[in-house]
Amino acid sequence: MKTHLYILLLALSLISCSSNDDGRNGNPNIPDFAFDTGTLINTNLPQFSNLQFPGNFIVLNQYGVNGVVLYSSGTTYSAFELSDPNHQVNTCSRLTVEGIIASCTCDDGNSYNIVNGGLQEGTSGQYGLVPYGVEVIGNIIRVFNN
Numbered sequence: 006m007k008t009h010l011y012i013l014l015l016a017l018s019l020i021s022c023s024s025n026d027d028g029r030n031g032n033p034n035i036p037d038f039a040f041d042t043g044t045l046i047n048t049n050l051p052q053f054s055n056l057q058f059p060g061n062f063i064v065l066n067q068y069g070v071n072g073v074v075l076y077s078s079g080t081t082y083s084a085f086e087l088s089d090p091n092h093q094v095n096t097c098s099r100l101t102v103e104g105i106i107a108s109c110t111c112d113d114g115n116s117y118n119i120v121n122g123g124l125q126e127g128t129s130g131q132y133g134l135v136p137y138g139v140e141v142i143g144n145i146i147r148v149f150n151n
Contacts, residue, residue: 072099
């Protein structure tokens with residue numbers, strides 16, 4: 006019985022693997038590379054405690070291309086790259102966050118929703134924010150792209 010369970014779990018994990026990493030990114034403007042915050046984000050720590058409450062976010066400058074924004078909806082978390090997905094990476098493409106809107110300083114003034122990654126009205130381009138994986142185990146929030 007244990008052997009059958011092991012084989013079933015192995016088969017499911019192989020099916021869920023993808024040979025194409027572009028499923029998550031697929032954006033030619035944003036480089037795709039692996040990172041993992043591990044156990045860094047612990048909501049019991051003062052610098053991350055605001056994530057326990059809906060509508061709050063933190064910026065993780067040391068991850069992603071231009072940083073990562075992690076937003077708390079109260080029941081779930083979303084994490085996105087802080088590079089304008091409709092520009093090649095440059096000095097004006099780094100997004101700044103105010104409320105739930107992330108905006109670039111390029112001439113077009115593109116802006117995006119950090120809750121769902123969607124483009125705001127008036128934003129030029131076809132790409133929404135590049136999402137990153139989020140895993141929550143107790144008070145630990147792990148953000149990753151691998």
